[in-house]
Amino acid sequence: MTDDSIANHGSAPATVDEFRERLTQITPDLPRRLRQCADYIAAHSDRIAVSTVAELAAGADVPPSALMRFCQIIGFSGFSEMQKLFREAYAPGWPDYSTRLRNLKEGGAGSPAALLAEFIEAGRLSLESLAKTVDETALADAVQTLSKAETIHVVGFRRAFPVASYLVYVFEKMSVPAMLHDGVGKLDHRFALRPGDAVLAITFAPYSEETLTLAQDARDRGLPVIGLTDRVTSPLARTSSAIITVPEVDFGAFRSLSATIALALSLAVAVGSARE
Amino acid sequence: MTDDSIANHGSAPATVDEFRERLTQITPDLPRRLRQCADYIAAHSDRIAVSTVAELAAGADVPPSALMRFCQIIGFSGFSEMQKLFREAYAPGWPDYSTRLRNLKEGGAGSPAALLAEFIEAGRLSLESLAKTVDETALADAVQTLSKAETIHVVGFRRAFPVASYLVYVFEKMSVPAMLHDGVGKLDHRFALRPGDAVLAITFAPYSEETLTLAQDARDRGLPVIGLTDRVTSPLARTSSAIITVPEVDFGAFRSLSATIALALSLAVAVGSARE
DNA sequence: AGCTTTTTGGAATATTTATTCCATTATGCA
DNA sequence: TGCATAATGGAATAAATATTCCAAAAAGCT
Numbered sequence: 001m002t003d004d005s006i007a008n009h010g011s012a013p014a015t016v017d018e019f020r021e022r023l024t025q026i027t028p029d030l031p032r033r034l035r036q037c038a039d040y041i042a043a044h045s046d047r048i049a050v051s052t053v054a055e056l057a058a059g060a061d062v063p064p065s066a067l068m069r070f071c072q073i074i075g076f077s078g079f080s081e082m083q084k085l086f087r088e089a090y091a092p093g094w095p096d097y098s099t100r101l102r103n104l105k106e107g108g109a110g111s112p113a114a115l116l117a118e119f120i121e122a123g124r125l126s127l128e129s130l131a132k133t134v135d136e137t138a139l140a141d142a143v144q145t146l147s148k149a150e151t152i153h154v155v156g157f158r159r160a161f162p163v164a165s166y167l168v169y170v171f172e173k174m175s176v177p178a179m180l181h182d183g184v185g186k187l188d189h190r191f192a193l194r195p196g197d198a199v200l201a202i203t204f205a206p207y208s209e210e211t212l213t214l215a216q217d218a219r220d221r222g223l224p225v226i227g228l229t230d231r232v233t234s235p236l237a238r239t240s241s242a243i244i245t246v247p248e249v250d251f252g253a254f255r256s257l258s259a260t261i262a263l264a265l266s267l268a269v270a271v272g273s274a275r276e
Numbered sequence: 277m278t279d280d281s282i283a284n285h286g287s288a289p290a291t292v293d294e295f296r297e298r299l300t301q302i303t304p305d306l307p308r309r310l311r312q313c314a315d316y317i318a319a320h321s322d323r324i325a326v327s328t329v330a331e332l333a334a335g336a337d338v339p340p341s342a343l344m345r346f347c348q349i350i351g352f353s354g355f356s357e358m359q360k361l362f363r364e365a366y367a368p369g370w371p372d373y374s375t376r377l378r379n380l381k382e383g384g385a386g387s388p389a390a391l392l393a394e395f396i397e398a399g400r401l402s403l404e405s406l407a408k409t410v411d412e413t414a415l416a417d418a419v420q421t422l423s424k425a426e427t428i429h430v431v432g433f434r435r436a437f438p439v440a441s442y443l444v445y446v447f448e449k450m451s452v453p454a455m456l457h458d459g460v461g462k463l464d465h466r467f468a469l470r471p472g473d474a475v476l477a478i479t480f481a482p483y484s485e486e487t488l489t490l491a492q493d494a495r496d497r498g499l500p501v502i503g504l505t506d507r508v509t510s511p512l513a514r515t516s517s518a519i520i521t522v523p524e525v526d527f528g529a530f531r532s533l534s535a536t537i538a539l540a541l542s543l544a545v546a547v548g549s550a551r552e
Numbered sequence: 553a554g555c556t557t558t559t560t561g562g563a564a565t566a567t568t569t570a571t572t573c574c575a576t577t578a579t580g581c582a
Numbered sequence: 583t584g585c586a587t588a589a590t591g592g593a594a595t596a597a598a599t600a601t602t603c604c605a606a607a608a609a610g611c612t
Contacts, residue, residue, distance in 0.1 A: 031559060031609095049326050050363040053600060063561050068601065078601065080568085087326040112419045113412045115542035120403045123538050127396045127403075136389045143388045159445060162438035162537075169435060170530060254446060254541055258534035261438075262399050265530055266391035307579095307589060329570060339591050344571065355570065356598085 123258035147274035149198030156202035174272030399534035423550035425474030432478035450548030
């Protein structure tokens, strides 16, 4: 390490974002031990706020002094200054969210507030788990396929229906030709499927017969089918050209749909902008 | 404080839940300064993991030694032991969730994965903010009103429609008589409103004319109207007997609906069980 | 291979932070 | 009102933690 690069002093990152930027920027040309620090910190930045130098150093498998040097190279005066940044940035997430949740639950099991707390929690967990498990490739494939389609046929019944209807609403707002197969009047819309179209089918266990049928139908005619479902083993997988799974956490017999809607929304917006 | 009560030693809470339980249990008969500690800690337990004794003591407006005593009364050997509990319990929420989000975003602005990350984030924020701002009284009132209604008329268009339709789905599953006013075929269902019924109206800015009209109509006939909307200044407030607001965070022009659905769901389930 | 420069580990030190102790003040009781 | 008991604040001490420094090892260069 030359004197020049230590001259980063005095320009400490002021936000977590700045920190990450600097981190990725300097990581490539760092000697072995310092690289270990950078890698470990990048993967566990959430623990900086609650750990000691010794603990982090042990995690990165380097002596404490190496971690110390690392902090200084990034621009901090030392570890404490870096930790301060993370301790302060730690508030915005949940100023006292968990406390509040607990209070809500104390209204007593079955009280509306307690129920709400449970659903909020389920929603949050679903979103987090979606972030962790989403298959980016499948998502990109789906976007690709749908943006090339003439008309997008969206189908979903029962609890998938709200998602389907929201999708169509968003497609409309973005001027993407889309059709909602909602089964109103028991009309069978399958003749609306035309060459060049694509189907976006949404269903969760217990899988809706109508949805599967429409997907199969589209498949038979050679149209691409994008499946939005809960497991890779879903019957929808057999008929779909791309399948995206959403890990939704239930509370009781009902699911929050948070993750499903977030996914549907990003799908729709991505398709909308790809088509412009 | 007698010697007996200090004898809590050796039975330190092993989980955050146990901690809270003990806290509420002992708070009532605590002298002034210790009570201050208990209150402050209860309201800010999320900051224990990242603060020093001095900081927390300053927050509670007591000398550090008082906070120290407080820790021991709860059963810990000292502050450090208490902090340890919170530092360890801090992981379960997001093993590396934020890291993951960041990676998703790095696919580039506009990429499907980046969009998804944004929507996930918006959903999470919405849920948290719902937890913090929900009006428990209004919620309880709404449940009360709806459980006494013969038939519940649910109305919501555009982006409120997915919520309305999900509500009706859940009501059906719970055998609650409910009717979705969806405007299919431009049919005007308002004659369906009968004495003893109630209306659950959902609308967000820009408020849908049809929804407001139906709410007004119900009001004129003396039926209770529950409003689910985005601000207390919503036009829906004028016609509603109870109004519940949902702080939904938008990303771009679209909203995640996570908070709205969580709220709707708990409303429906609470009503469903109240009617049994 | 021999010399120079960079990197490394760990022991020594400085600083911060937790914890205890006790003199003082307040409170409850006869 | 006076005595006993509990509560309090702050200064002194102990412990943990961060930080520096330097000798030794490794890497790069001629």
